[in-house]
Amino acid sequence: MKNRTVGILMYESVNELDFLGPYEVFANSDYIVRVPLFPPHVAIDPLQVDVRLIGKTRGTVTCEKGLRVEVPYSIDDCDNLDVLVVPGGSGVDAVSADAEVLAWIRRVARGCEWTTSVCNGLFILTAAGLTADKKVTTHWAALDALRGTGATGPVLEDVQFVRDGPLVSSAGVSAGIDMALWVIGQITTPARARLIQRTMQYDPAPPYTAEV
Amino acid sequence: MKNRTVGILMYESVNELDFLGPYEVFANSDYIVRVPLFPPHVAIDPLQVDVRLIGKTRGTVTCEKGLRVEVPYSIDDCDNLDVLVVPGGSGVDAVSADAEVLAWIRRVARGCEWTTSVCNGLFILTAAGLTADKKVTTHWAALDALRGTGATGPVLEDVQFVRDGPLVSSAGVSAGIDMALWVIGQITTPARARLIQRTMQYDPAPPYTAEV
Numbered sequence: 001m002k003n004r005t006v007g008i009l010m011y012e013s014v015n016e017l018d019f020l021g022p023y024e025v026f027a028n029s030d031y032i033v034r035v036p037l038f039p040p041h042v043a044i045d046p047l048q049v050d051v052r053l054i055g056k057t058r059g060t061v062t063c064e065k066g067l068r069v070e071v072p073y074s075i076d077d078c079d080n081l082d083v084l085v086v087p088g089g090s091g092v093d094a095v096s097a098d099a100e101v102l103a104w105i106r107r108v109a110r111g112c113e114w115t116t117s118v119c120n121g122l123f124i125l126t127a128a129g130l131t132a133d134k135k136v137t138t139h140w141a142a143l144d145a146l147r148g149t150g151a152t153g154p155v156l157e158d159v160q161f162v163r164d165g166p167l168v169s170s171a172g173v174s175a176g177i178d179m180a181l182w183v184i185g186q187i188t189t190p191a192r193a194r195l196i197q198r199t200m201q202y203d204p205a206p207p208y209t210a211e212v
Numbered sequence: 213m214k215n216r217t218v219g220i221l222m223y224e225s226v227n228e229l230d231f232l233g234p235y236e237v238f239a240n241s242d243y244i245v246r247v248p249l250f251p252p253h254v255a256i257d258p259l260q261v262d263v264r265l266i267g268k269t270r271g272t273v274t275c276e277k278g279l280r281v282e283v284p285y286s287i288d289d290c291d292n293l294d295v296l297v298v299p300g301g302s303g304v305d306a307v308s309a310d311a312e313v314l315a316w317i318r319r320v321a322r323g324c325e326w327t328t329s330v331c332n333g334l335f336i337l338t339a340a341g342l343t344a345d346k347k348v349t350t351h352w353a354a355l356d357a358l359r360g361t362g363a364t365g366p367v368l369e370d371v372q373f374v375r376d377g378p379l380v381s382s383a384g385v386s387a388g389i390d391m392a393l394w395v396i397g398q399i400t401t402p403a404r405a406r407l408i409q410r411t412m413q414y415d416p417a418p419p420y421t422a423e424v
Contacts, residue, residue, distance in 0.1 A: 017236040017412065020279075024229040024385070027277035035302075037353045051277070060282070065239035065263070067232075070272070070280035090247075119413075139413060141249045160417045172413030173236070174389070182419040190420040197418055200229065201331075201351060201384030204416035205372045206409055207394040208402040 003048040004029075004082040004187060007108065009101075009124070010055045010071045013091030015064045017173050018118040019053070022085045025180035026051045028196040029188070037199055044195065047188065054078050056101050064089045075104040083183060084112050087176065088119030088139065096127035106130065114183050116168045118176035122146065125167070135164040139172030177202065215260040216241075216399060219293040219320065221313075221336070222267045222283045225303030228275045229385050230330040231265070234297045237392035238263045240408040241400070249411055256407065259400065266290050268313050276301045287316040295395060296324050299388065300331030300351065308339035318342065326395050328380045330388035334358065337379070347376040351384030389414065 006026045008019050029049035038044070055061060055071035062068050084105070095101055105128040109115040117125050122138040123146070125131050133153040138146050140157065147155050156162050161170035161179040170179035181202075185193030218238045220231050241261035250256070267273060267283035274280050296317070307313055317340040321327045329337050334350040335358070337343050345365040350358050352369065359367050368374050373382035373391035382391035393414075397405030 016232055016239070020228055020232045023279065024277070027228070031277060053279075065236070065243060067235065067265075068282035068284075070282075072280075140410075160415065160419075171415075172411075174412045174414040174416065177386070178417055178419055185420050193420050197420070198352075199384075200386045202386045202416075202418055203372065203383075204386065204414075204418070205390055206414055206416070207372075207390055208397050208405050208409070 001045050001047045001188065003050070005050045005052065005080065006083040006085065007052050007054045007073075007078055007081040008085040008087065009095075009105070010053045010061045010069070011089075011091050011095045012061060013064045013089050014061065014087050015089035015119060015173060016067050018087030018089055018121065018176055019085070021174060021177040022087070022116070022118065022180035023051055024200060025177060025184060025196060026083070028199050029184055029192070032195050032199050038195065042195070044192070052078060056098065064091070075101065079108065081108050081112055083114045083187070084108055084116065085176075085180070086117045086121040086124050088117070088121035088172070092120050092123050095124050102128040112166065113187065114166055114168055116170070116179060116183060118170050118179065119172045122169045125169070126151070130167065134167050135162050136167070136169040137162045137171050138169065141172070213257050213259045213400065215262070216294040217262045217264065217292065218295040218297065219264050219266045219285075219290050220297045220299065221307075221317070222265045222273045222281070223301075223303050223307045224273060225276045225301050226273065226299050227301035227331060227385060228277055228279050230299035230301055230333065230388055231297070233386060233389040234299070234328070234330065234392035235263055236412060237389060237396060237408060238295070240411050241396055241404070244407050244411050250407065254407070256404070264290060268310065276303070287313060290320065293320050293324055295326045295399070296321055296328065297388075297392070298329045298333040298336050300329070300333035300384070304332050304335050307336050314340040324378065325399065326378055326380055328382070328391060328395060330382050330391065331384045334381045337381070338363070342379065346379050347374050348379070348381040349374045349383050350381065353384070
């Protein structure tokens with residue numbers, strides 16, 4: 001199986017779980033090869049997935065809720081990606097106005113198998129011109145804004161993620177986990193995605209189930 | 213409502229989502245006050261929740277899959293916490309052998325409303341002597357080891373988290389999200405936990421549902 005490079009766009013005030021959910025999923029793609037969690041009869045094909053945090057420049061980014069994370073790659077370091085993940089967060093507007101970053105997104109997306117967004121990260125892809133006439137989704141609180149400004153295709157709600165061609169947009173924050181699991185299952189096999197899910201013990205059961 | 217301080221223990225090779233899931237949940241406790249996602253009729257009481265990443269020393273920690281995160285607090289900075297979160301990861305053994313960190317855990321846990329673990333972070337609490345005769349759980353792949361070595365009380369499996377008095381242990385990795393939502397619902401109200409869940413759009417739907 002061909003090794004892959006996954007790039008996650010990082011910027012000031014990116015939401016923490018928006019980027020970290022997909023990071024954990026994709027990083028587990030080869031972690032499950034290296035760490036023997038499963039019994040020997042579970043065959044796991046070798047696969048290296050290089051997950052890169054990529055900023056406009058290298059350095060340290062302060063996320064939306066204050067987490068400070070090192071960003072080891074700049075957009076100038078990364079011309080070829082197989083998967084691009086654009087997380088959301090309160091810093092989306094600044095990135096959506098940054099012509100240099102948008103040009104990089106357009107350029108790398110051309111070579112990507114999958115171009116993805118989490119939450120309102122979709123607005124960055126829209127600013128880059130990659131969502132025209134596409135079926136998309138975003139965080140529930142941003143659906144009206146999306147319909148009002150950026151979207152020229154159908155805006156879906158009450159879904160975890162939406163695929164339209166090589167574009168996959170997910171709903172808010174934690175929905176990026178479901179989206180990334182789906183993408184790795186498409187790149188590899190659903191069985192491998194299930195091993196990753198099992199490694200993350202992702203059997204979610206929110207404890208207070210009544211509606212707000 | 214009394215403001216709270218949540219401390220998350222950080223160490224070399226901590227699992228990324230183990231610590232970040234609870235971080236996101238607890239940090240949203242006051243984020244939802246500051247950011248108007250909900251319509252005005254949804255009353256949200258003011259509440260500050262100070263979420264601190266705490267290491268044996270301040271500095272930068274390299275997590276299990278390579279993420280590098282700044283840790284702004286040391287154990288010497290933090291004598292009083294309301295909630296302690298001990299995440300898991302491949303670095304658990306080293307921490308479990310660190311008498312200074314274990315002594316700190318014992319000391320702060322005495323003042324905590326809730327002492328919690330994610331994944332094999334439970335082994336650190338066990339090494340600190342805080343799980344004797346308690347009902348506990350951990351990552352599925354660590355259940356046998358837990359039964360063999362540390363546990364003197366019932367070890368539960370196939371549950372997202374287990375509460376025994378002020379001790380709450382959760383299953384692997386992403387189960388920390390469910391656990392943290394439950395804890396914040398106990399500290400505040402289930403309604404507030406639901407608002408946090410909604411903010412994180414945590415309506416999980418793993419995409420490949422067949423069993424491994």
